[in-house]
Amino acid sequence: MKSLILLLIIFIFAASQESNLIWQHPIPQSNSIYGCRIKENGVINFFCSNASILTWTSGEWSIDPIGDKEYLGETQFCDRQNCFAFCDNSILSTPNGGDSWFEIHQFGTEVEIRKDLFFVDENTGWCLYGYFDMMGMTDVLTLARTEDRGGSWTILID
Numbered sequence: 001m002k003s004l005i006l007l008l009i010i011f012i013f014a015a016s017q018e019s020n021l022i023w024q025h026p027i028p029q030s031n032s033i034y035g036c037r038i039k040e041n042g043v044i045n046f047f048c049s050n051a052s053i054l055t056w057t058s059g060e061w062s063i064d065p066i067g068d069k070e071y072l073g074e075t076q077f078c079d080r081q082n083c084f085a086f087c088d089n090s091i092l093s094t095p096n097g098g099d100s101w102f103e104i105h106q107f108g109t110e111v112e113i114r115k116d117l118f119f120v121d122e123n124t125g126w127c128l129y130g131y132f133d134m135m136g137m138t139d140v141l142t143l144a145r146t147e148d149r150g151g152s153w154t155i156l157i158d
Helices: 002-016
Strands: 033-038 044-048 052-057 060-065 072-077 083-087 090-094 102-106 113-119 125-132 139-146 154-157
Touching (some): 033 083, 044 072, 072 113, 083 113
Parallel strands (some): 033 072
Antiparallel strands (some): 044 052, 083 090, 090 102, 139 154
């Protein structure tokens, strides 16, 4: 009983204190975040679903688009500089921590499902992607592998 009363007193005290938290999030920002990178200089990049990079630098937010892309999906950093990402119907790569992006693979228009992307280093990676069947009920998935930074892909499972 004493524990319950003590817990109640602590709760009432905590609830009555004024919070010093301030909403720092840029508004509106209704994107999913698919990746985050903290650079050595303290800059933080968030990779957002609307193909933009949300950056926090010295107390300021900025939003930068990734080229003319509309959708950003899974992102995979394999080291501090090299990142790969699903973007629209392609895979993008950055060799410089997200400062510039290059399209390394373009899928056909049938790719509607971008499931996962995994790179162990800047050259070797796997990609799981697919599409819905004619009835739109089942997804047909393909697993592919690259050993040349996405220049060519070998289908492992189709």
